[in-house]
Amino acid sequence: MVMKLLELEVTDYCCTPLHDGAIDEEKALAMAPVLGALADPVRLRIVSMLLAAPEGTSCGCDLEEPLGLAQPTVSHHLKVLREAGLVEGEKRGRWVHYRVVPERLSEIGAALVASS
Amino acid sequence: MVMKLLELEVTDYCCTPLHDGAIDEEKALAMAPVLGALADPVRLRIVSMLLAAPEGTSCGCDLEEPLGLAQPTVSHHLKVLREAGLVEGEKRGRWVHYRVVPERLSEIGAALVASS
């Protein structure tokens, strides 16, 4: 099954537990990009900053200075997180309010935690 | 704190929860490589195959054929997983028996799951 998420497709297979028999290549190909989205210091900090932000949201512009990165770079990382379904952006006026999709984060985490 | 793991250093900061206030750059730099080790379809399958293997172990040679990859490639991926502390290898005769370090896997998973 495939769902639409901000114009980009993300399959449900992203979070298959690793423990119930060996996963096939298809599932591995679905999980890897989501983990890859988190496998970057900058993006980990972005997720963390969004979770720690008041209301759980922040606009992109407020991330640039604490990260010490240029605006296009931050925008790029937010796009990667969006495409992985880990973050959503809601446009309000000039700003885009970004927030973490906690279910998505939990799903991946749970897939890694031993089920037995 | 730093611990030795098969001649390679892996810090304890790898699994800081993302939810207790924003993590600093140092912690993000420690977590990212561990997630990066899992952010590859081949390595996900290796971890999964090791978990599913009888006794929870397998030698490198038994992974090559099901993965459809050359021996140096499998060896490379096992090295990445070892350096991330996700896998351990025990040499027995000609073979090295590889095993997943489940605590390590659980730690990273737990760091991603919402704590509140």
Added chain:
DNA sequence: TCGATGTATCGAAGATTGTCAATCTATACT
């Protein structure tokens, strides 16, 4: 309407990564 601001996109430079052939080391068998 015009200038300022928040975002996204494009293009390029530099670094990193995945893959494999070739090679080397270590162990086991004869």
Added chain:
DNA sequence: AGTATAGATTGACAATCTTCGATACATCGA
């Protein structure tokens, strides 16, 4: 000793990724 096998390492190459300046688009305020 000689051969075969498991694994690691090296070197090379293509593909991908991170970063940023330049630019374009959209929205707000004057």
